[in-house]
Amino acid sequence: MxxxxxxxxxxxxxxxxxxxxxxxxxxxxxxxxxxxxxxxFGIVFETWAQSAPSRREFGWSFLWSTAFDPPNDSFGALPFIYGTIASSILAILIAGPIGIGIAAYLVEIAPRRLNQIVGFVVELLAAVPSIVFGLWGIIVLAPWLKNYIVPPLQAVLGWTPLFSGTFFGPSVFAAGIVLSIMILPTVAAISRDVLRAVPDAQREGMLALGATRWEMFSRAVLPYGKSGITGAVILGLGRAAGETMAVTLIIGNSPKIFTSLFDQGATMASIIANNFAESRGLFLSSLIEIGLMLFAVTFLINVGARLLVSLISRQPQGGIRA
Amino acid sequence: MESEKTKEESKPFEDPEKKPDARQRSVEPQPAYRGEPAASAMVAERLSAYYGAFKALADINISIQQNKITALIGPSGCGKSTFVRCLNRMHEVTPGGRIEGKLLLYGEDVCGRDVDPVQVRRKVGMVFQKPNPFPTMSIYDNVIAGLKLGGRRKSSELSEVVERTLRQAALWDEVKDKLKESGMALSGGQQQRLCIARTLAVEPEVVLMDEPASALDPVSTQKIEDAMEELKERYTVVIVTHNMQQAARISDYTGFFYIENMGDPGRLWEFDETSKIFSSPNRKETEDYVTGRFG
Amino acid sequence: MPRGTFQQELDRLVEEVVELGREVESCLGTMVEALETHDVGIARRVFGVDDSYKERGAQIAEECLILQARQAPVARDLRLIYTVQAVQNHLVRAGTLCEHICQAVAESGDAERDPDLEAALLEMCRGACNLFRQGLDIFEARDIDRARDLEAADDKVDLLYSEAMSLAVNPGKDSSSGSPEWRVWAALTVHYLERIADHGVSIGERTVFLVTGERMESAMRLYRDQQLDHYDD
Incomplete structure (x- = not known):
């Protein structure tokens, strides 16, 4: 016992x-x-603490003030928030469809060998340093746009405020295009993974009903992967918003609310990079507050992306409930 | 001399004296179809299928009878699924998939170079092993997904089709109040019947089913089998199944696919009326397989 | 081999049937002896077998039923179970007839007999028992080549049957024609023997179906047609 x-x-x-x-x-x-x-937490705390003088001086009006006057110590963030959002949206408008198109080609059409090569090139694009894109943008892209793209564009759409004004080179338009190229790998690679994850049963189900390849892609594959693709696009948007060096080189860094894409502008990241070295006192504090807001904006974009994805994917997805 | 010759010419299978002998002998693997000839919906003549260089099926000769259920049985990897995927040319969707030989649908060649597989698939529908409703569509939209491919139709007409096909698939009573809900909210068996309705909505001539009930519980299986019994009034059905009792229960004709040696292509080893296959098949391999003595 | 247990169960089922068949066969042997010797004691040995055979037959039928329910047999398995059930029935019935005949022997113990009729009866008896044994042998060995011999043997028994029957209804004028009771017993026995022979033939026919899946008649017809072709040459 x-x-x-x-x-x-x-x-x-x-x-x-x-x-x-x-x-x-x-x-x-x-x-x-x-x-x-x-x-x-450390980053948030430090930027919060360092931006204290600016917050004390300007309060909430910093958010919607368009002032940018270093000699008089008068600063506002609105032009930069606006510039960030505008350039990012332009970039995603270009990179989104192209990126999804690349993904569709890689997954649905390309033979296996080509798939590997193109996939490798796309990943290579992601590894190119930001400053290289910036230099390429200012030296190659801007003159090319000026000579070949802008004249016909203005001939047709010149009457709209979006395409009015004179194109000098450094501009929101050029920045958006450079940004779109930079975020293309992100959008394409994630979309490719998403499309690849769509079960073949979905494709075959649609094909067996007598669908063409395009019908199969647009009616079965895309709807199935739409939450993932939305995530890819928003992730690209987040990257565009935070991109610094290339944008700094090519956007012109003019702190104003632009109406034409051919105007010069500034983003939150570019204005910090452009002025950080020679700023003191309240100016420095303001830049740090802009940095804090950039942090908040990218954070919000990412949270928003997550929410959107989970909202869309709340509809029942694949899998058998037997 | 002469008498011996006559003896040899007599049919070996019908001779009680020689029959056991004949069973052991290796005979040409050409199925002898002995039933009364009826109208053929699909005919395959010397049909072979390849995956790249690998020959998966060789010289299939079969005549699929109209308004009958034809079951295809056989061990795994013997080419049954490949064969049905040839019938609606889904085999070519697989990388390296290639078909040789002749395939006729009501006398029309559907395997030729100038034939659009998309059109073939509208005439020869297919239900897959795993239920694959489109998750982003409602039940209603799932059923008419195929119809929408061929241009828009009047919505009243569509509603009619939805009700008719869901009834044919024995699902109407269970879903009529929730047609706008997602198809994914249904049980596995209901999803599979939804997929059947979706296939029927295109009004094909032939319905192929690749192990349609292998992922389902017995009750759902029974419902699908009941639905199939109804289907053959209007359609010709070909079903691949690993469940021999299912083949015995529902089919009119049974084809047995078999691979003689590892690495050989699959062949149609015996094709006959189901009652014959399951009571006294002609070939030893068929008998071993249906009695579970295979392997 | 897959389905080993099922195969064992099937094998045991066949063994049981053959065993029952052999017992019926030995009973028939006793019956022949009783008919030859008019020994009531020998005849009485058979009394009571009917009940035990019926019970064993029912047991075999039940095993068949259970096997069908649990194993869903098809093709040759299905034919085997179907055949076993039928053969079991033939065996039990032959056993019943055997007991009837032995009862007749016991009750007609020292009655007056017709020697001609008795001779025919005994010959038929041996023929019938022989036929029964042949049928059982064919079933045990699945030797369908010999199945077609059965028909010829059966024809012989049928011939003896009509001979014995005509003797039974047309008694000779002399006093050796036996008592009327005995004649009735003899007629009944002749009839029973014919039935026993038929059961033997049936067992053989069932075996043909078991092995080939063809009914005996169609198989035999094909065989005969072939034989005729033979003679035409």
Missing amino acids: LSSLTTRFALLKQLRRGNLGDVIFQLLALLFGLSILALV
């Missing part, structure tokens, strides 16, 4: 005792997991 009790206790002890290796692993993993939170 007694011996059976002791063996039972021994068993219980065995069952309860944790493995030492596991304990260490869990603690380490927890530590690293927490470090990322600490990092984010």
